[in-house]
Amino acid sequence: MNPTILPAESGIRTRPEDVRTACQLWWAVIGLAIVRLALGAVDGFGNRHDTAKNFYDQLKTEQGEFSLSQMEFAVSIIEVLVVTYGLAVATGAVAVVHQLGLGRLWARAIAEVGAVVLVLGAIGSLFGLGTATGAPAMLVGAAVILQAVLACGAVFLCRRSESAAYFRSNGH
Template structure:
């Protein structure tokens, strides 16, 4: 029986390298280890539910705005007639035809729609930051929600409504929006929510 020569040495696992300690060959200390970022703390159930309610508030606000613009468009002739009877227009001091007035009317509707979309997007952005635990966003949303409730009080008594079906529908949406906003505010200020926004450990 013959053996192979030279014999192949058995494979050896390389020794594990330990991180260098002390100064490096150039006389400079090694940089400290980079701390790993801590994972985001999950939002409590109350905060998540409040965010969902505020999204509903945003959707109801868009519905209310669209209905209000539809009501205004339906009364276009009345607005145009009132503007055409303006003394400056009638006297010729401001040269405007009825076609110009109608064009300005539609431009105003379009600008209003863009502003509503921008404000709604800003509101949803605040909701996002609130859900991430930003206390300033919670404060802003609380102020906005309380303002909605104050504006809704006259609607409960029918003040400012002409009694039309669209006006009644707008009032109903506004009341529902205020009720949902109140629920969101209550959830944002409960015990677990306060601990979350104050960066305290969960109870």
């Protein structure tokens, strides 16, 4: 294995190749998350009329003061908020992966929790893949599964003995 030399900083040894590869896998997971977010936004905005109609039909008996156009506007606002939240999570993930590359033990723990969440999402997507309608929904499901596989590979690489020693020596 060829270790990558990091800038001289107290307590930091050379980064093992496994950690470098794990970071690359996490970068791919983040990239797929952004693709998923974009596909979900396209699908959500494309189906906003149907979604708004469903909400309108459910709420018109309880709250008759909403019009269908107001409900469509509300669904559009929700879609914008989902995209904004998704980009904020992706930004946080970028920061965690950067710290993971520096050997921070807490970053490895956060990455492992993220991998568990991705695997649970992939299991749900795997069982719901047959019910997906349209190309964007199918691509989102495939991206979820691929993200989980990449994240598990990254967790495995970060748990190998040389990587574990690197994280212990830089544990901050």
